[in-house]
Amino acid sequence: MMKDFNFYAPTRVVFGRESEKLIGNLVKEYGGHHVLVHYGGGSAERSGLLNVVRQQLKDAGLDVTELGGVVPNPLLSKVYEGIGLGRKSQIDFILAVGGGSVIDSAKAIGYGIPYDGDVWDFWDGKSKPATCLPIGVVLTIPAAGSEMSSSCVITKDEGLLKRGVNSDLCRCKFAVMNPERTYTLPAYQTAAGATDIMMHTMERYFTKYEDMSLTDAIAEALLRTVMDSAKIVMKEPQNYRHRAQIMWAGSLAHNDLTECGTEKDFATHKLEHELSALFGVTHGAGLAALWPSWARYVKAKHLSRFVQFAVNVMGVTNDFAHPEETAEQGILAIERFYREIGMPTNIRELLGREITKEEIDTLVDKCSRGGTITIGAMEVLGAKEMRDIYEMAKLGALPYSFFSVGSDRWYLTARKRIRQVTRNEDITVTSIGSCKASNPQ
Ligand code: NZQ
Numbered sequence: 001m002m003k004d005f006n007f008y009a010p011t012r013v014v015f016g017r018e019s020e021k022l023i024g025n026l027v028k029e030y031g032g033h034h035v036l037v038h039y040g041g042g043s044a045e046r047s048g049l050l051n052v053v054r055q056q057l058k059d060a061g062l063d064v065t066e067l068g069g070v071v072p073n074p075l076l077s078k079v080y081e082g083i084g085l086g087r088k089s090q091i092d093f094i095l096a097v098g099g100g101s102v103i104d105s106a107k108a109i110g111y112g113i114p115y116d117g118d119v120w121d122f123w124d125g126k127s128k129p130a131t132c133l134p135i136g137v138v139l140t141i142p143a144a145g146s147e148m149s150s151s152c153v154i155t156k157d158e159g160l161l162k163r164g165v166n167s168d169l170c171r172c173k174f175a176v177m178n179p180e181r182t183y184t185l186p187a188y189q190t191a192a193g194a195t196d197i198m199m200h201t202m203e204r205y206f207t208k209y210e211d212m213s214l215t216d217a218i219a220e221a222l223l224r225t226v227m228d229s230a231k232i233v234m235k236e237p238q239n240y241r242h243r244a245q246i247m248w249a250g251s252l253a254h255n256d257l258t259e260c261g262t263e264k265d266f267a268t269h270k271l272e273h274e275l276s277a278l279f280g281v282t283h284g285a286g287l288a289a290l291w292p293s294w295a296r297y298v299k300a301k302h303l304s305r306f307v308q309f310a311v312n313v314m315g316v317t318n319d320f321a322h323p324e325e326t327a328e329q330g331i332l333a334i335e336r337f338y339r340e341i342g343m344p345t346n347i348r349e350l351l352g353r354e355i356t357k358e359e360i361d362t363l364v365d366k367c368s369r370g371g372t373i374t375i376g377a378m379e380v381l382g383a384k385e386m387r388d389i390y391e392m393a394k395l396g397a398l399p400y401s402f403f404s405v406g407s408d409r410w411y412l413t414a415r416k417r418i419r420q421v422t423r424n425e426d427i428t429v430t431s432i433g434s435c436k437a438s439n440p441q
C-alpha cells in the first residue's frame with residue numbers, strides 16, 4: 001500500500017560557485033534588517049567565508065550582530081545565549097554559516113526569541129512552537145540536511161539530553177550552497193556527512209510501504225551517487241563535480257522527497273542521538289556504527305526490502321534461492337563501504353574502546369525515556385530491542401576491524417593484534433576477514 005503524503009519544501013536553494021555573493025539581497029528579500037550571523041568553532045573564519053558574508057551584508061546596508069562558538073551536537077546553553085543577544089539587539093533574521101549544528105542552533109534561537117517561556121519546553125513536549133524568526137543558511141558541510149529539513153536537534157547540557165523537534169515553521173527561507181566551500185572539510189567529516197546523507201534516505205527506504213517505485217528509484221539513485229562521489233572526494237577533496245553531487249544529495253535526502261508514499265523509521269537515528277549525546281561522537285559516524293546491527297536485527301521480517309537494497313543499491317547479485325544470503329551480502333557491502341571511507345561499523349571502532357554494560361544501560365534508559373516510549377516504524381522497538389541492538393553493535397559482526405583515533409592516525413586491529421599504521425598507508429580490505437596495508441611500519 002502507498003501512503004498518502006503532503007510534500008512541502010519551501011526552502012529556496014541557491015547553488016553554485018560564488019553563490020555567497022547573493023546573500024545580502026536574499027536576506028533583504030526575506031525581510032531581514034538586523035541579522036544575527038551564527039557560526040561554529042572557527043572553520044568559517046579560517047576559510048575566509050565569514051569575511052565574505054560580513055562584506056555582503058555590509059554592502060547590502062544591513063545591521064549585523066555575530067554569535068560564534070556553536071559546537072557539534074549543539075548545546076542549549078548556546079541557544080539561550082543567542083536568544084538573549086537576539087532580543088537585546090532586536091534582530092529580525094538569523095543567518096547560519098555552517099552545518100547542521102549551527103543551523104539547528106539558529107533554528108532554536110529563532111523559536112526562542114518570540115517565545116515567552118523556556119525554549120526547551122518544545123523539546124520537553126510541554127509546548128509546541130507557534131512561530132520562528134526567518135532563517136537563512138550558508139552551508140559548509142553536506143550532512144545533516146537541516147538546510148531543508150523541518151527538524152531541529154539540540155542537546156540540553158544538563159543530563160546531556162539530545163532531542164529533536166519537527167515543525168515546518170523552522171524551514172529555512174534560503175540555503176546558499178557553494179560546493180567549493182566544502183573543500184576544506186576534514187576527511188572524517190566528509191565521510192560522516194556522506195553516511196548521514198545516506199542514512200536519511202535509508203531511514204525512509206526501509207519501510208512497510210512498498211508500492212512507491214518512483215520514490216524507491218530516487219532513493220536508490222541518491223544512495224548510489226553519494227557512495228560513488230564519496231569515494232572520489234576522499235581522494236580528491238577539491239573535485240567540484242563530486243562535492244556538488246554530495247551537497248545536493250544532502251538536501252534531497254532530508255527534505256522529505258524520499259519519504260513521498262513511504263514512512264520515516266528513524267530508529268537508527270534515535271539510537272545514535274544517545275551515542276553522540278553521551279560520548280560527543282560525530283553523528284554520521286555513530287550511525288555507521290549502529291546501522292548494520294539494526295539491519296541484521298530486523299531483516300528477517302522485511303527480507304524483500306533488504307534484498308532490493310542489496311541488489312539495486314549495493315550491486316549484489318540476487319541469489320533467488322537464498323534471499324537471506326542476498327540481504328546479508330547487502331549489509332556486508334555497506335560495511336565494506338563504511339570501512340573504505342574510514343567510518344566505523346561497530347561501537348568499539350567508534351569509541352576506540354569497548355562500551356561498558358553501565359553505559360548501555362544509560363543509552364537504553366535515555367532512548368526509551370525510562371521504558372516509556374518506543375522508536376521506529378518499519379519495526380517498532382522498545383527498551384529490550386534497543387538493548388539487543390546496542391549489544392549487537394558493541395563489536396559488530398565482522399571478525400576484524402580498523403578504526404581511526406583522532407584526526408591523523410589509523411589503527412588496525414586483527415583479533416588480538418593491534419598495530420599502528422599511518423593515515424597515508426594504503427589500507428585495502430581484500431576480503432571479509434583479512435586486510436592488507438602496504439608499507440606497514
Ligand atoms: O565548528 P566548525 O569550526 O565550523 O567545524 C565544523 C565541525 O567541527 C566542521 N566544519 C563544517 N564545515 C566545515 C568544517 N570544517 C572545515 N571546513 C568546512 N567547510 O565540521 C564539524 C561538524 O559540523 P556539524 O555542523 O556538527 O556537522 P553536521 O552538519 O553533521 O551536523 C551535525 C548535527 O546535526 C544534527 C546531528 O545530530 C548533529 O547534532 N542533525 C540534524 C538534523 C536536522 N536538523 O535535520 C538531522 C540529522 O539527522 C542530525 O541529527
Ligand code: ZN
Pocket residue numbers: 144196199200269283
Ligand atoms: Zn542524521
